[in-house]
Amino acid sequence: MFVAAVVICQHVVRSSRRWIQEQQYQPWRLRPLKLQPLSPVPSDIEISRAQTPKPISQLAQEIGLLPEELEAYGNTKAKVHLSLLNRLQHQPNGKYVLVAGITPTPLGEGKSTVTIGLVQALSAHLKLNSFACLRQPSQGPTFGVKGGAAGGGYAQVIPMEEFNLHLTGDIHAITAANNLVAAAIDARILHEATQSDRVNNCNHNNIQLLRLLEYTFDLTPEEIRAFVRLDLDPEKVTWQRVVDTNDRFLRKITVGQANTEKGHARQTQFDIAVASEIMAILALTDGLGDMRARLGRMVVGSSRNGQPITADDLGVTGALAVLMKDAIKPTLMQTLEGTPVFVHAGPFANIAHGNSSVLADKLALKLVGEEGYVVTEAGFGADIGMEKFFNIKCRTSGLTPDVVVLVATVRALKMHGGGPNVTAGVPLPKEYINENLQLVADGCSNLKKQIQITHLFGVPVIVALNVFKTDTQAEIDMVCRIAEASGASAAVQCHHWSRGGWGSVELAHAVKKVASQKNHFQFLYNLQDSIVEKIRSIAQKVYGADDIELSPEAQAKIDYYNQQGFSALPICMAKTHLSLSHMPEKKGVPTGFILPIRDIRASIGAGFIYPLVGTMSTMPGLPTRPCFYDIDLDPVTEEIKGLF
Template structure:
């Protein structure tokens, strides 16, 4: 790779010095290390070489301090500028003061002895390979290279540091662990920490750095300001990793690490959801099939079989009998009518809302016909596959506050209506217990860490366009206990503030009972210029010049969106800190203008951030603003009372948050309002399925549009998760693969086992 420069073993002092000079001049090089050739025939003045490194590229003064400490004996037959122990001690002392990940030279082949114990979290350790392969010059730039070059702390150490007990932690290798819910019980009398939600202005299709800001903020609070801190983020879908989008671990020097673990299977939670979701789907169609092909008595004999002469209802069947108002427990005591009611779910195939899922971008499964094998006797129907993260079970996972609560939600998921118009649930199918069993590991939050060694919970990732798009209640709750009263939990809400934040408040906080202290609103000059009328921003196409050059006029105009999103956050009574995520093309005047306008719009504070390039150091000012804001009075309130009629709740969101003048219900939506109200689901909170690219329903409407009528095409229900989701326009729930998917560049080194090409 172009980022790895190797000098031959025979390099002379002059060649080494020349190489240093060229690296000194390269702005892309954050820092670098010098592994001197072993060859003793060519004496090299190590002090001269280490002093040649430009001060800003020098790794925290290592070279100058250690140049005088050369020792051969400690290191076998390697010459390096200092002993590993000396380096480590120095890194430990100085490392805490620096913003970017440190870089540390290690004797060839000696990385093992220093891993973990000696080194500051987030430091980059370069093992120059096996013994006798000296002369390596290394620098790092790409996300996966930065991530892989950082040796994370052993995750059991992270767990100890945050105060978890050994039996509350299940290790999954060295870099991931699951945390038992028993921790929450143990800490129930501990006061909660400060609860910070990161959201953003209406973004461009490229994203404005919410994840990166979340990571940068916790790195700053934890590694730089020495606060107890936790980031809580969503687990990304694996499908897009191989499609267009790539990974989602943050970026630059603000990442969750190892990013390949984060972006791939992690600990299998999404796979568990796939399995659970599809068990329900298989049960729906199999049940319809068996009801269509059997008499009441045959069904009853099979559903309640005689085992060694004894017929017995299972627990879940007794629950169904109770739901039907049949208070009997003896299978022989049911009347014919009761048997009929019991055995026939009588699902109306036209009302099935439960879809199959896969965590793969497979566009050919968007609409399919199933049941065409002769074994299914002609009972085929249209169906579809969605991406797994859009499964209601993902939303259930994210909103559950314990095993018992999750099981209840899993059991009340509605899969269809019966021909009599009653909701048919997963519990009616007899599958609740099996779903809970499949999800029993997934319910435990996953502990990981940032590049700077601060703790992260990665847990749940509901689709932001048809679900609420926030990470799990359980992770937030455990983290709030672990950080303690003065600590901070930073959680990210998907999409812009009009969607992710609104749902965070009205759905997630409503179910969790947690109250946020600060909203961090991420803005970029790029997105604001787009809102001011700049040309379209498209993935894969070079940015137009408006975005590469100063343009204060476009920028000021676009701040209408920033202003509206600030008002949206303030509507909930929570102080807002605006994080201006600086790009290298932004000018000082541009950044200053955004800060000024944000403050004028009522933000508690507004701060420039450079964490992408600098790590936590670049977000220290943001962290300090968040600390101050968390002391300010917060007077949290919901936007609506759930007992309001469905239409009124939708209208409130449309008018207050989006700026619509009114809503318009299309006939299907109107029917669903009637149906769900009749079925008793009218008092659920509302989860709008709207584009994130505009405050309105039209992605082309930038800025802060007003006066529009928001059309509601249809309404669906996620009764187990606990919300109704009105569809504003068409939401794709199954991404596709482009002509050249990301997977062309993804590879595995068959010798080292390292993953290449993820980004």
């Protein structure tokens, strides 16, 4: 008895000791992969292929994951169980770093490469635990215009072809779930229109229930009809089908034209898969139960008498949760220098919030521990991606950022300073190749404005100048000087693209210094403000508009959402990323404009209302010369060619 008690006590002591140990910050025993950058810098896929990734199980072990928390998908990708959050619940979070950007050219200014370069510098060179959290790219553009999205040069996620292709199937799961809802909607409309109340009830509910209603509760046929039918209005279905392909011919289609559908044809459209509300939910959810609840709340249309119809009403919620049960786990990969990366979710930045997942950030913050760093990226310019990161993503997650890294390029600044148009696929005009200090100086207006926007939220900002080989020292120095004069806590040049993490060490030091300072994070608006006030706050304080102007459609939607009790949701502006205003051609810092709100929509499951400023395409097309012309596979070596 006594012996048993001693054994139990010893056991408790050992357990507690282990428990305390587990909670403490421990520097990882990370073995970085050596990098020997070549000059000139080879193509992305050549660089990716020249590096042999660590087995993903080894990386997982190095960063403190238990074997049972890992589900390998081949040797270079693994899903991580959410049970980790439970195991490390007492572990303090690491520092939370957001990478945002100035208003970009259509070519993009390298937020992803800065993100990856920064964690390579932090982990592999400063020996600090750090994690990058990236969005999974849509496969559509990979074969269309854009190419891959795994970073570039010597700041990449490897193997880049795995990152850019199916990955671990999350977008495919979203496609399957989204389209099951769509099939359920049209089938339900057809069945309700062509079958009796009795058949509809027996099928949608059960025969016992019908008898209960008829005989026990003595309901009238009209009451029973109202009970068994959703009475979805085919004209008011808002749910759309999706594919992960750039298929412009699906932008407007008519479905239901076969005889078997008995004349129930209607017009609708396909969106690109990442535009699905289910993707936005994946990015914002904090667990299986919450995801299931959000999926159930998704509004797919309204009934003939104007009531919202949800996925729960269709009886499809459980099946959606089943389809999404693996997608909810973030995917672990690695950078070129063998440091850890989570790839998870990738909501469309046009009509959704364009940020990687809350869950990946939360897991990473626990894994790096108190003195570690999690670097996450927000799509588009800071006026859009960062604003949504703060007002939507941070509000949902409860996390607060420690520092913003604002990415700028001399190229984009010159454009804002009045340089000629920058167009994808066309050689850059000479202003962008040769030194032009005047254009740079003028263009810094945009940089200054984006710094001010960051300060609205009470978060310090570091400007990261992503250096191109055509940039001159005078141009670089000028940008850094103006940035610091405009209130940036630091402004540093970054050479990750040509040198890997070593090229971002200065940025890493700046991040370490600034992130350790206290900040005073605040939201831009209160959820209890009216929808109009919330939109006006963003338009005036962030975009610099004089005011907003609502179309009659937008006003009618606001009235409807108020009536339905959806007014306390945050706002997710659907605005061009090519200007602070709604006019893509207006560069620099446009003033004196009224922001027109053409229409307003809602993603009730994801939990935001999205005003449309102008027309937002939700389905890209293939260009006359698509990327897929160059993509091929060597059947013998199994090597992929032409991805970049």
